[in-house]
Ligand code: G3D
């Protein structure tokens with residue numbers, strides 16, 4: 001079994017990221033006391049790891065030294081939105097390099113919270129880190145992550161897996177090609193939760209009904225527009241949205257065509273990029289594709305927060321859906 005140490009000053013997002021893998025939760029508000037050990041298994045790929053979550057508050061940093069000598073890889077987490085504490089985290093990073101000179105394992109730096117406005121980017125921080133002479137002989141890398149959109153978390157997983165096992169792994173969303181179009185199946189904008197299927201298109205978490213992609217390619221159906229129209233009408237009766245469980249992505253012009261509402265989405269106009277959506281889908285897949293009402297509430301709530309920050313007007317039904325999720329969450333905590 002391999003051991004990975006998560007290090008970084010307090011509030012960087014270490015526990016939140018670990019929880020996405022271990023508990024499929026999106027956030028954790030209790031600061032880590034001391035050092036926590038989690039064991040996480042990924043049965044699909046026969047991979048089990050110990051995760052050490054090392055408390056980042058000043059008085060716990062002394063504990064790092066003992067634990068760092070037991071790890072096979074280090075993940076150092078930096079809050080990209082916290083300009084004020086940048087010097088502090090760079091100093092701790094350098095101390096950590098010195099502490100691990102004997103056990104000089106690979107280091108991955110996560111520039112986390114890149115969903116925040118005014119966040120620092122990997123180029124700038126990478127430049128600052130690379131001047132440390134202690135880093136010269138180390139196997140290291142830096143990636144941008146977000147525990148909110150799950151951006152970069154697949155890359156983090158792939159990197160860590162390849163460093164500790166010396167094997168590589170691919171988690172690609174499956175797609176099929178027809179008329180030069182790539183149809184992702186299942187759709188990367190689809191979240192399969194235990195209380196239904198949700199479409200995360202346009203930052204909305206709309207509950208939808210699924211129509212298998214294959215019915216779109218059935219040889220008896222010549223006109224896909226017709227099946228979209230018919231099915232939409234059918235579901236109008238029930239008040240549900242219909243999803244064809246397919247997203248057409250045009251690589252050339254960065255346009256996502258959504259078969260749910262037959263619309264084109266410009267990737268720039270949505271909060272996350274196409275790759276981020278696909279990563280989010282992959283992450284769900286990796287963690288079992290299921291999250292409970294507690295987490296659903298957190299996702300919905302984070303969407304509202306992001307909209308408020310961006311100055312977007314909220315609809316009443318969005319607020320109602322968060323209230324509903326909040327209610328389900330309090331009665332459904334046992335599933336977490
Ligand atoms: P730590 O374990 O490194 O000390 P935590 O940090 O995991 O406890 O996270 C600290 C706070 O940052 C939490 O906020 C958490 O939700 C938030 N956070 C973690 N990752 C991200 C991210 O990628 N983006 C954003 N926007 N926030 C993140 P709260 O308010 O719960 O204390």
Ligand code: MG
Nearest residue numbers: 014015031032
């Ligand atoms: Mg913590």
